[in-house]
Amino acid sequence: MSTTTTCVVGLTWGDEAKGKIVDILSAEHDVVVRYNGGNNAGHTVAFDDGTHKLHLVPSGLFHPEVTCVIGGGLVIDPKVLLEEIRANESMATDLRDRLFLSDRAHTIWPWHKRIEALSEKHLGKGKIGTTLRGIGPAYADKANRVTAVRMGEFLRPEHLQPKVERIVRQKNEVFTKVFDDEPLDPDAVWEEYAAYGEQLRPMILDTTAWLHQAIADGKRVLFEGAQGTLLDIDHGTYPYVTSSSASAAGVWTGTGVSPRAIDRIWGVVKAYTTRVGEGPFPTELTGPVGDQIREQGNEYGTTTGRPRRCGWLDTFAIRYAATVNGLDGIVITLLDVLGGLPELNVCTAYQVDGKRLEAFPADPTLLPRVEPVLESLEPWPEDISGTRTFDDLPAAAKAYVERVEDLVGAPVRMISVGPDREETIRRD
Numbered sequence: 001m002s003t004t005t006t007c008v009v010g011l012t013w014g015d016e017a018k019g020k021i022v023d024i025l026s027a028e029h030d031v032v033v034r035y036n037g038g039n040n041a042g043h044t045v046a047f048d049d050g051t052h053k054l055h056l057v058p059s060g061l062f063h064p065e066v067t068c069v070i071g072g073g074l075v076i077d078p079k080v081l082l083e084e085i086r087a088n089e090s091m092a093t094d095l096r097d098r099l100f101l102s103d104r105a106h107t108i109w110p111w112h113k114r115i116e117a118l119s120e121k122h123l124g125k126g127k128i129g130t131t132l133r134g135i136g137p138a139y140a141d142k143a144n145r146v147t148a149v150r151m152g153e154f155l156r157p158e159h160l161q162p163k164v165e166r167i168v169r170q171k172n173e174v175f176t177k178v179f180d181d182e183p184l185d186p187d188a189v190w191e192e193y194a195a196y197g198e199q200l201r202p203m204i205l206d207t208t209a210w211l212h213q214a215i216a217d218g219k220r221v222l223f224e225g226a227q228g229t230l231l232d233i234d235h236g237t238y239p240y241v242t243s244s245s246a247s248a249a250g251v252w253t254g255t256g257v258s259p260r261a262i263d264r265i266w267g268v269v270k271a272y273t274t275r276v277g278e279g280p281f282p283t284e285l286t287g288p289v290g291d292q293i294r295e296q297g298n299e300y301g302t303t304t305g306r307p308r309r310c311g312w313l314d315t316f317a318i319r320y321a322a323t324v325n326g327l328d329g330i331v332i333t334l335l336d337v338l339g340g341l342p343e344l345n346v347c348t349a350y351q352v353d354g355k356r357l358e359a360f361p362a363d364p365t366l367l368p369r370v371e372p373v374l375e376s377l378e379p380w381p382e383d384i385s386g387t388r389t390f391d392d393l394p395a396a397a398k399a400y401v402e403r404v405e406d407l408v409g410a411p412v413r414m415i416s417v418g419p420d421r422e423e424t425i426r427r428d
């Protein structure tokens, strides 16, 4: 079977360096599609002239022959999208002509960001630790239906204007009566957002129909997941998750492309584990080794700049994520960061009160009590960032990769040993 469609999905809590992998694979595809989330994502792509941070536009944008699609499963902040297009236009040739926005995608408005900030503040210690980009409230409105706006509605401004006024009036009731906060001015909001809609209009289309045709025409399509499986609204560590389908399952809901049309699903993990925001993290290292990983891996959030929590690779959680996604292959990123650590462990199982768990638990009160069962592996002192073939890796690094394959039950297809495109070992 020739491979025409690929999904790249995060296996943990996001930040697995998927941006670099999607950028590399974009050269082998005609279309790159984002299918979930919004500008809570931070995808970093590094090449010759420097580092580019993307939040909404698919990481294929720097390949001039690639069409970029933002699917219906996203929540789009129109202001942020326009800023991102402007910021990247000089490097991404003809971007406005090859970026399509689904008319089914939902939109983020000022009330979403405001309500999220108020709610997180109100929750205090019990907060989710969100990115404060309005993602959760926008998806909540999507489910609520009557207070949501889809991208396609920007094509019918005469219908949208009274709707926005009605929504603002409704939201103002909550701001003023529940949170004792200032109301929003409906006219000012409309004026600002109608202007964004006007600029985005030429890019809005029925991307579901467009993708069906592209696949029928034999175009090679790459689906780019944002966040990761453990942040998936259904399969992640709920309630400390994002509000979208961040596993491969998001492809079908978020683009309208059938699961049967996906030839290959690759899951991306770092060589260790990180998490930003609140929520359980069984293999977290709070001492000097965790700090060393954070510094060597520059583990600070692309979107919010927050220091990431760091810990050992959790193959128990990854095996669960691999099964949820139906993986064909694993991509290990940041393997170079482990070089020079004083010790090296991987988590192979979870136990609670001395009893091993059979499966990754759904109960949010159980996960914080989980003790990781650790297996010690031989660390390596070498800097491996110059290595380009698997055989040239130090024996301990090869053994680490092979142990991950055994524990997760899928082959490692690609290994990243540095941020640049060239700093990659391929095994596919």
Ligand code: IMP
Binding pocket: 013, 014, 015, 040, 041, 042, 128, 129, 130, 131, 132, 133, 134, 135, 136, 226, 227, 231, 240, 241, 242, 243, 276, 277, 278
């Ligand atoms: P939200 O997506 O802003 O609602 O945040 C919900 C949770 O998901 C928080 O713990 C965030 O830190 C986390 N999160 C959201 N997007 C990302 C991402 O792209 N990488 C890593 N964590 C993320």
